[in-house]
Amino acid sequence: MTDFLQPDARYSLALNKDELTVYVREVFPQSGTYRWSVEELVPGSIKVAMEIDDDHLRPGGTVSGPTMFALADVAAYLVILGHIGKVALAVTTSLNINFLAKPPAGNLQAECRLIKLGKRLATCEVHITGAHDNNIVAQATATYSIPPRD
Amino acid sequence: MTDFLQPDARYSLALNKDELTVYVREVFPQSGTYRWSVEELVPGSIKVAMEIDDDHLRPGGTVSGPTMFALADVAAYLVILGHIGKVALAVTTSLNINFLAKPPAGNLQAECRLIKLGKRLATCEVHITGAHDNNIVAQATATYSIPPRD
Amino acid sequence: MTDFLQPDARYSLALNKDELTVYVREVFPQSGTYRWSVEELVPGSIKVAMEIDDDHLRPGGTVSGPTMFALADVAAYLVILGHIGKVALAVTTSLNINFLAKPPAGNLQAECRLIKLGKRLATCEVHITGAHDNNIVAQATATYSIPPRD
Amino acid sequence: MTDFLQPDARYSLALNKDELTVYVREVFPQSGTYRWSVEELVPGSIKVAMEIDDDHLRPGGTVSGPTMFALADVAAYLVILGHIGKVALAVTTSLNINFLAKPPAGNLQAECRLIKLGKRLATCEVHITGAHDNNIVAQATATYSIPPRD
Numbered sequence: 001m002t003d004f005l006q007p008d009a010r011y012s013l014a015l016n017k018d019e020l021t022v023y024v025r026e027v028f029p030q031s032g033t034y035r036w037s038v039e040e041l042v043p044g045s046i047k048v049a050m051e052i053d054d055d056h057l058r059p060g061g062t063v064s065g066p067t068m069f070a071l072a073d074v075a076a077y078l079v080i081l082g083h084i085g086k087v088a089l090a091v092t093t094s095l096n097i098n099f100l101a102k103p104p105a106g107n108l109q110a111e112c113r114l115i116k117l118g119k120r121l122a123t124c125e126v127h128i129t130g131a132h133d134n135n136i137v138a139q140a141t142a143t144y145s146i147p148p149r150d
Numbered sequence: 151m152t153d154f155l156q157p158d159a160r161y162s163l164a165l166n167k168d169e170l171t172v173y174v175r176e177v178f179p180q181s182g183t184y185r186w187s188v189e190e191l192v193p194g195s196i197k198v199a200m201e202i203d204d205d206h207l208r209p210g211g212t213v214s215g216p217t218m219f220a221l222a223d224v225a226a227y228l229v230i231l232g233h234i235g236k237v238a239l240a241v242t243t244s245l246n247i248n249f250l251a252k253p254p255a256g257n258l259q260a261e262c263r264l265i266k267l268g269k270r271l272a273t274c275e276v277h278i279t280g281a282h283d284n285n286i287v288a289q290a291t292a293t294y295s296i297p298p299r300d
Numbered sequence: 301m302t303d304f305l306q307p308d309a310r311y312s313l314a315l316n317k318d319e320l321t322v323y324v325r326e327v328f329p330q331s332g333t334y335r336w337s338v339e340e341l342v343p344g345s346i347k348v349a350m351e352i353d354d355d356h357l358r359p360g361g362t363v364s365g366p367t368m369f370a371l372a373d374v375a376a377y378l379v380i381l382g383h384i385g386k387v388a389l390a391v392t393t394s395l396n397i398n399f400l401a402k403p404p405a406g407n408l409q410a411e412c413r414l415i416k417l418g419k420r421l422a423t424c425e426v427h428i429t430g431a432h433d434n435n436i437v438a439q440a441t442a443t444y445s446i447p448p449r450d
Numbered sequence: 451m452t453d454f455l456q457p458d459a460r461y462s463l464a465l466n467k468d469e470l471t472v473y474v475r476e477v478f479p480q481s482g483t484y485r486w487s488v489e490e491l492v493p494g495s496i497k498v499a500m501e502i503d504d505d506h507l508r509p510g511g512t513v514s515g516p517t518m519f520a521l522a523d524v525a526a527y528l529v530i531l532g533h534i535g536k537v538a539l540a541v542t543t544s545l546n547i548n549f550l551a552k553p554p555a556g557n558l559q560a561e562c563r564l565i566k567l568g569k570r571l572a573t574c575e576v577h578i579t580g581a582h583d584n585n586i587v588a589q590a591t592a593t594y595s596i597p598p599r600d
Binding site: 356366367388397398 | 480483505506507509510512514515516517519520523538539541542543544545546548549
């Protein structure tokens with residue numbers, strides 16, 4: 001439903017979708033606890049899907065907060081590395097998340113857009129929806145610190 | 151290092167530490183993915199420990215963001231239920247987390263203090279430190295929505 | 301630069317731009333400390349301009365944080381009342397703001413989009429830019445509480 | 451009501467209360483729009499009072515969001531400069547504020563505590579109460595960027 005996935009001429013990619021996926025699975029194998037995949041990557045934004053199973057639920061049958069946090073956080077990491085390349089040690093410095101509605105049963109997806117890509121800090125907005133739905137169930141703003149590079 | 155665990159006369163407990171633990175393990179078994187335990191519970195605040203294993207690490211050997219989010223979120227859920235009783239369906243409406251320092255190797259703990267306990271909303275501050283350390287590695291503010299009760 | 305001002309078919313307006321302006325100036329005269337005007341109002345989003353003078357600057361000649369907070373906050377109030385009508389007592393419950401770049405000299409504008417409009421809570425994203433620029437200098441997420449209506 | 455104003459042995463002051471006040475009034479005269487004064491300054495924390503007049507109110511007679519934002523923001527600026535000295539160009543990078551209760555009539559105060567003081571970033575927690583009250587009406591977390599020094 002969002003318009004995040006329009007290419008934004010101010011940005012250019014450093015990695016394509018497959019290079020990005022291979023690299024992040026290699027340097028961050030623990031992210032595999034959450035079964036994510038990159039659906040789309042364009043200059044300025046990304047769409048990431050996440051498979052949800054029973055381990056990710058909380059009372060009431062809703063997807064747990066840590067699972068949605070993990071989706072927002074990995075989407076931000078992926079979109080940033082998609083634009084800056086193989087900088088594994090980029091780390092989250094802050095993340096603000098609003099849980100807006102009960103997620104539908106089934107898988108989730110995140111659309112994540114860069115709103116600043118500086119040398120040291122990058123900030124993104126993330127919208128989480130059901131896989132086949134356009135109602136925003138969670139919204140996040142994440143800031144990452146980018147380590148100095150040679 | 152914080153002074154959260156001074157009893158605050160404006161609050162009174164609805165459950166003791168053991169009742170709270172038994173109840174949350176029962177209604178929220180998925181929280182057991184993260185091996186938490188309640189160390190202390192006093193009017194107004196709580197201390198929660200979390201065992202960290204390799205699944206909770208990210209590149210650079212640091213504890214992952216979702217793990218610290220989960221610790222902040224469960225600490226807030228526990229302190230709120232400790233004061234309002236068996237209200238399983240309290241849900242996080244927003245959580246803002248700042249990652250301040252690289253966590254030390256080993257387990258983590260959270261000290262969490264109520265700053266508002268209203269009928270419909272409760273807000274807490276959370277400080278995460280190493281288990282044997284008093285340097286704050288992450289700070290969070292969480293707001294929960296409390297469903298109407300009979 | 302943002303695409304906020306595309307009409308969103310999920311929303312419909314309760315007031316037009318002029319009705320909204322007259323009403324808010326009447327019930328919230330103190331907002332006039334900040335010289336705002338509604339530039340555009342469409343279903344789902346709004347554009348609000350703010351005139352900046354020397355009182356709104358901080359060391360280094362940059363627009364002060366409270367000024368940008370005020371712009372984000374009034375834009376959120378305006379877009380919500382544009383959709384729910386004359387509910388003066390809607391109040392901010394939380395606002396998270398990221399200051400991303402030094403604002404250019406001159407006036408500012410905010411584009412603000414509803415991401416949830418519930419019965420009791422409404423949440424918006426806000427992007428602040430210079431008046432003739434599309435670089436985002438501040439990004440905010442605001443949640444308002446809407447009082448019960450007859 | 452908070453315990454912020456216990457001296458924290460991990461911190462030491464660079465300026466005393468009067469030096470700090472004189473310096474900030476000089477480099478940031480616009481902050482005088484909000485009539486603040488430093489009540490107490492100890493290693494690790496500060497108490498700042500703010501006089502409220504009619505210009506700072508919003509519909510319903512409550513203190514406006516920008517006013518409480520300004521109080522939180524200036525308290526953070528003051529506590530940081532109290533510890534790092536005359537670094538006028540420290541700037542807010544993010545501020546998250548929760549409005550918890552309707553403020554009482556009259557003046558406000560903020561207690562603000564450092565939770566991290568790094569070389570480049572400093573983070574504080576702020577509790578805003580009435581001047582003669584200990585009910586927290588707003589809670590904020592602020593992060594400032596500290597420019598490199600010679």
